[in-house]
Amino acid sequence: MRIIIAGDGETGTHLARMLSVENQDVVLIGHDKEHLAELEAVDNFMTFEGDPMSIPDLLRCGVDSANIFVAVTPDETVNIIACEMAKGCGARRCVARVDNPEFATPKADEILRQHGVDLTIFPEKLAAVEAKAFIEHNWVSEWLRFHRGELYVVGVRMEGSGSLCGMYLRDLDNNPRLFHVAAIKRGNDIIIPGGDDKLLEGDTIYFAVLPANIDLLPGLCGKRVAKARRIMITGGGRVTENLLELLGSKYDVTVIEPDAGRCRKVAEKFPKTVVVNASANNVATLKEEGIDGCDIFLALTGSSETNIVSCMVAREHGVSSTLARIEELQYLPEAESLSIDKIVNKKLLNAGKVLSVVLDSNVATTRCLSLDKAEVTEMKVSEGTKIVSQQIAGLSLPKGVTIAGLVRDGAGQLVGGHTRILPGDHVVIFCLSGSIGRIEKLFK
Numbered sequence: 143m144r145i146i147i148a149g150d151g152e153t154g155t156h157l158a159r160m161l162s163v164e165n166q167d168v169v170l171i172g173h174d175k176e177h178l179a180e181l182e183a184v185d186n187f188m189t190f191e192g193d194p195m196s197i198p199d200l201l202r203c204g205v206d207s208a209n210i211f212v213a214v215t216p217d218e219t220v221n222i223i224a225c226e227m228a229k230g231c232g233a234r235r236c237v238a239r240v241d242n243p244e245f246a247t248p249k250a251d252e253i254l255r256q257h258g259v260d261l262t263i264f265p266e267k268l269a270a271v272e273a274k275a276f277i278e279h280n281w282v283s284e285w286l287r288f289h290r291g292e293l294y295v296v297g298v299r300m301e302g303s304g305s306l307c308g309m310y311l312r313d314l315d316n317n318p319r320l321f322h323v324a325a326i327k328r329g330n331d332i333i334i335p336g337g338d339d340k341l342l343e344g345d346t347i348y349f350a351v352l353p354a355n356i357d358l359l360p361g362l363c364g365k366r367v368a369k370a371r372r373i374m375i376t377g378g379g380r381v382t383e384n385l386l387e388l389l390g391s392k393y394d395v396t397v398i399e400p401d402a403g404r405c406r407k408v409a410e411k412f413p414k415t416v417v418v419n420a421s422a423n424n425v426a427t428l429k430e431e432g433i434d435g436c437d438i439f440l441a442l443t444g445s446s447e448t449n450i451v452s453c454m455v456a457r458e459h460g461v462s463s464t465l466a467r468i469e470e471l472q473y474l475p476e477a478e479s480l481s482i483d484k485i486v487n488k489k490l491l492n493a494g495k496v497l498s499v500v501l502d503s504n505v506a507t508t509r510c511l512s513l514d515k516a517e518v519t520e521m522k523v524s525e526g527t528k529i530v531s532q533q534i535a536g537l538s539l540p541k542g543v544t545i546a547g548l549v550r551d552g553a554g555q556l557v558g559g560h561t562r563i564l565p566g567d568h569v570v571i572f573c574l575s576g577s578i579g580r581i582e583k584l585f586k
Contacts, residue, residue: 143167143500146208146233148194148224149215150177153239156471156489157212157496162187164578166500169203194224197231206232210499214239214263214492222259229258235499237261239492241380263495265488269442270384272491273465276484277373277389277438280463281365283346283484288520289568293547293554295324295350295518299483301364302343312337320358322350322556324546324572325516330475332516332574334544348572350546352554368462370437372396376422376452377443378404381467381486385442386412396431398422422452433459441466442486446473453482500578518546518572521585525565529584535559542574543581 143166147154150172158170158181168187171194172178178189192199194213205211211228213221218240225236240262244250254262275285284297300307306314311323326333327346333339341347349359360367371394375382378399386395386408396416399405409417420427422443433439439456441449446468453464465484468477477485497517523529529537534545534557545557549568555561563569571581 143209144204144207145169145210145212145500146171146200146203146205146228148211148213148221149239150174150181150189151214151216152469152471153214153489153492154212155181157214157493158187159185160493160575161496161500163576164500165576171199171203195220195227197227200224200228200231208233210235210237210496212237212496218242218245222254222257226258235260237263237496237499239263239265241266243267243380243384261495261499263492265492266380267384268491268495269381269467269486269488270388272484272486273381273385273440273442274388276463276465277370277393277440280370280438280483281360281363281367284348286518288547288570289549289552289554291353292549292552293350293570294353294356295348295546295570295572296356296359297327297346297348298359298363298365300341300343300345300347304343304362304364306341306347306362307343307364308340310338310340311335319556319558320351320355322546324348324350324544330515334542334572334574348546350556350570350572352556366462368437370463372432372436373438373440374398374428374431374433374436374456374461375440375442376449377441377467378408378417379442379444381442383408383411385440386415396436398424398427398431422448423455425455428455429459433461436461438463438465440464443467444469446470450477450480450482453477454480457481497578515575516572517575517578518570519578519581520568520570521581523563523565523567523569523585527585529563529569530565531562533559534561534563537584539584540573540577540580542577544572546570546572 145161145166146169147158148171158168162168170189171192175191182189190203205228211233213224221238225238229236236258238259246264279285282296282298286295325348326335373393373395376398378397391414398418398420400421402419405417405419439461441452449466453466456464463483466482467486547570548555
């Protein structure tokens with residue numbers, strides 16, 4: 143595919159790198175000539191200095207033959223206009239990053255589509271959805287729901303007290319089959335495991351599991367399931383606003399925000415929420431506002447460093463579950479090593495949405511896990527494709543690819559070597575980055 147990305151900031155650059163790893167034909171448009179030259183010297187994609195709202199510039203970088211045009215500049219107005227221009231020049235599908243929640247309505251979506259925007263990405267809203275899922279399932283680091291909840295892929299950090307800790311996969315007593323270990327994250331590496339792999343303390347294990355058996359996983363991994371009642375949030379920005387709208391009045395929530403204007407806005411919009419005008423790293427204020435009695439701590443300020451430190455403070459005060467919003471990708475390994483339970487990164491959330499477009503309309507869900515080193519993808523099987531009617535053991539799947547499970551006739555199923563894939567199945571695949579092209583060949 144030819145993919146043109148407008149915006150050479152961190153989000154656009156990350157998207158370009160991720161898609162180029164998948165062997166896509168990528169062009170990155172930006173204004174900073176020196177920055178673009180540095181990127182082209184070290185990365186496997188082309189750059190173009192120009193204005194994404196300029197029709198001559200768009201045509202010069204080949205937008206008329208683009209399969210996908212993605213606008214992720216910091217200015218949502220630029221993104222929307224750029225998509226309109228690109229669509230008018232011949233781009234097949236256009237994606238725009240949008241921050242204003244007023245655009246997140248069916249009517250606004252209809253109008254944007256009429257103006258050439260096929261898909262809008264709302265990073266703050268995506269981050270809020272991730273945070274809400276963590277509050278409801280705070281024993282997992284990833285909670286992926288497929289085909290209306292008929293099959294789940296969940297990431298669980300293994301504790302030393304877990305009954306599975308230290309076991310080889312070949313020795314697991316899985317009869318009847320209760321789960322399938324799709325992948326293991328160990329340090330910075332993602333492992334597609336076999337029978338000789340061992341589950342170790344500190345690993346994040348990605349289980350494919352049916353809804354009836356999810357409740358067995360916490361005990362197997364040594365995790366404590368606690369119902370959240372009291373929540374403390376540092377940062378009163380748009381992510382927090384979106385989250386409070388999703389939570390309603392189910393929880394006792396305290397928000398710490400240093401900007402007085404933001405405090406007034408959050409307090410007026412959510413009168414049942416306690417809003418405190420103070421710095422996120424003011425330990426005395428955190429103690430006064432009851433951090434010692436909180437069940438979950440969410441660090442959602444715009445500073446990754448502040449969020450990491452705040453989660454460490456929360457741990458020191460006995461908070462069992464912590465989440466940090468971390469935008470700098472290079473900080474993710476360090477944050478995970480500090481036992482922060484959940485990390486939200488808007489760049490990875492954006493990337494998952496764009497990948498769903500790259501993989502065409504057959505894909506129901508695409509999510510990037512960790513440091514863009516893995517994807518989980520759901521694809522529908524058509525008649526006559528290579529994957530049909532063969533046993534999984536005989537498929538010769540590419541290295542770094544595993545079938546986590548499938549949904550057949552509306553019911554989730556775990557898979558084994560003797561499972562046969564049938565037309566109409568929705569197959570959930572866990573794969574390392576760079577494998578998407580090889581997976582697509584199985585479904586064509």
